[in-house]
Amino acid sequence: GAGVSQTPSNKVTEKGKYVELRCDPISGHTALYWYRQSLGQGPEFLIYFQGTGAADDSGLPNDRFFAVRPEGSVSTLKIQRTERGDSAVYLCASSSEADTQYFGPGTRLTVL
Amino acid sequence: KQEVTQIPAALSVPEGENLVLNCSFTDSAIYNLQWFRQDPGKGLTSLLLIQSSQREQTSGRLNASLDKSSGRSTLYIAASQPGDSATYLCAVRRGGGGNKLTFGTGTQLKVEL
Numbered sequence: 001g002a003g004v005s006q007t008p009s010n011k012v013t014e015k016g017k018y019v020e021l022r023c024d025p026i027s028g029h030t031a032l033y034w035y036r037q038s039l040g041q042g043p044e045f046l047i048y049f050q051g052t053g054a055a056d057d058s059g060l061p062n063d064r065f066f067a068v069r070p071e072g073s074v075s076t077l078k079i080q081r082t083e084r085g086d087s088a089v090y091l092c093a094s095s096s097e098a099d100t101q102y103f104g105p106g107t108r109l110t111v112l
Numbered sequence: 113k114q115e116v117t118q119i120p121a122a123l124s125v126p127e128g129e130n131l132v133l134n135c136s137f138t139d140s141a142i143y144n145l146q147w148f149r150q151d152p153g154k155g156l157t158s159l160l161l162i163q164s165s166q167r168e169q170t171s172g173r174l175n176a177s178l179d180k181s182s183g184r185s186t187l188y189i190a191a192s193q194p195g196d197s198a199t200y201l202c203a204v205r206r207g208g209g210g211n212k213l214t215f216g217t218g219t220q221l222k223v224e225l
Contacts, residue, residue: 033212033213042116042201042203042217042218043156043201043213044215045213048211055211056211056212091155099144099161099205100146100158100161101158102158103156104155105155106154
């Protein structure tokens with residue numbers, strides 16, 4: 001079916017606010033990943049889901065960041081008390097057993 | 113901790129030229145290596161994936177090689193075109209069951225008419 005989709009494409013918020021970023025993976029993909037890409041850098045791993053559970057959350061920078069995938073499909077990345085340093089492009093990817101990760105277009109988050 | 117380096121950081125070539133992008137990684141215990149293309153303001157498009165047991169993969173004008181023992185991969189682009197202009201990223205997935213990718217900082221390629 002369609003590729004990985006992410007909403008919103010752009011999000012501008014004020015310091016201290018709460019934001020949610022959504023990812024719709026490719027239908028049937030059991031694995032879902034979140035990465036963060038700062039300007040001029042490669043993406044950095046945040047968290048990986050296998051089904052509904054977080055198999056590896058070692059990349060989450062601190063406890064202000066949290067992600068869920070309650071039904072094993074759509075995932076939401078939640079950021080509390082946003083800081084200016086959280087400004088980046090947040091990328092979502094999904095994969096099946098074939099290893100290749102397919103990326104969405106990303107959500108550009110700007111914290112003022 | 114795995115570190116991935118890409119050289120050069122930027123490259124400008126005339127149309128038609130063959131070119132090589134380099135990727136090196138510090139921990140050779142990888143499961144696979146993947147090359148991506150990223151256009152400005154866009155997500156990543158997978159170009160080639162090389163399993164740790166493979167030496168190279170080819171797709172059209174692209175050829176990627178892997179020398180796991182020396183921690184190196186190259187992406188060869190033949191007969192470059194202006195449409196090849198983009199940032200090229202390599203990423204490694206470590207062995208031992210981890211699924212996350214560790215990315216390099218990319219090579220920004222511009223192919224000029």
